[in-house]
Amino acid sequence: MTQLNETVLNELVGRVLGDLGGAVSVPLVRIGDALGLYAALKRIGPATAEELAEASACAPRYVREWLSAQTASGYVHYERGKFSLTPEQAFVFAEPDSPVNLIGAFDTAAAMVENQAKVQSAFKTGRGVAWGDQAGCMFCAVARLFRPGYVNALVQEWLPALDGVVDRLEAGAKVADVGCGHGLSTILMAQAFPKSRFTGYDFHPASIAAATAHARAHAVTNVRFEVGRAQDFAGQDFDLVTCFDCLHDMGDPAEAAAHIRRALKDGGTWMVVEPMAGDTLEDNINPVGRLYYSASTMICVPTSLAQETGLALGAQAGEKRLAEVIRSGGFTRVRRAAESPLNMVLEAT
Structure with missing residues (x-):
């Protein structure tokens, strides 16, 4: 049996898990863009999930889960029960003419x-x-x-x-x-x-x-x-x-x-x-x-x-x-x- 280098293996698994996190973020980012969630959060934030749901005419339960996923990805900022976009996050997700809008x-x-x-x-x-x-x-x-x-x-x-x-x-x-x-x-x-x-x-x-x-x-x-x-x-x-x-x-x-x-x-x-x-x-x-x-x-x-x-x-x-x-x-x-x-x-x- 091939001897595994545990350190190398763990590094590879960690890299793959990071990639999978990015992969499963694809539909969530596209939903945030299509429904105006990023734009609304930039406009009203910091905001609770309920406030963002109202501002975007979306269902609060979905918005809360979406915000949680975005926060875990580092795409949205969370502090003291409220969500917002940092200037850098907005530059990537909420400003269409930004050179790094992705x-x-x-x-x-x-x-x-x-x-x-x-x-x-x-x-x-x-x-x-x-x-x-x-x-x-x-x-x-x-x-x-x-x-x-x-x-x-x-x-x-x-x-x-x-x-x-x-x-x-x-x-x-x-x-x-x-x-x-x-x-x-x-x-x-x-x-x-x-x-x-x-x-x-x-x-x-x-x-x-x-x-x-x-x-x-x-x-x-x-x-x-x-x-x-x-x-x-x-x-x-x-x-x-x-x-x-x-x-x-x-x-x-x-x-x-x-x-x-x-x-x-x-x-x-x-x-x-x-x-x-x-x-x-x-x-x-x-x-x-x-x-x-x-x-x-x-x-x-x-x-x-x-x-x-x-x-x-x-x-x-x-x-x-x-x-x-x-x-x-x-x-x-x-x-x-x-x-x-x-x-x-x-x-x-």
């Missing part, structure tokens, strides 16, 4: 669980799971997951980090946002640079419909959305092409790179925003790598394998591999222009 990550985790049967089957066949066949509203969850980063860094930090791009956008540039999803990134840029013209492309028709509705709701008139694949979208002579968290999902990113190079005018720039990653597994054994490898297994690799050549770069491809793909399309210069804890921003010319 509600979208819980939505994505729920969609990944719902998607298990399809991905599990693909393990045996080697085939992919198309983006349009993902379970639940994966598209909504992913859009919400990335939104805080885009809202807080895209216009303020990432675009200014590119050589001369902001000046062109302020003067009036032609921009393609390829793989735009629900159009959050496209609309943020269009709002910030009203003299420029933006076209968002995505191969998923339902996402293009959502993006169009989003632009209409925000009365943004210098943007439009079209169904189009990265390797053959319409349009030429772009000053800037952007790809946000999508290059690694593409079936043929090398052909996408070549088409984007052809679509850019001379002197144009390609901005590639990708998940933060080192170039080796050893570099990515950390909390961010853990999240991205898991999401990559359940979302990114299946999506890529369902397309064309199915290169399946994965969400942790790393800068070296990404730069190789970008250069294969005819780009001669690739540099890391900016980064955040969750993303790297590459500039290709």
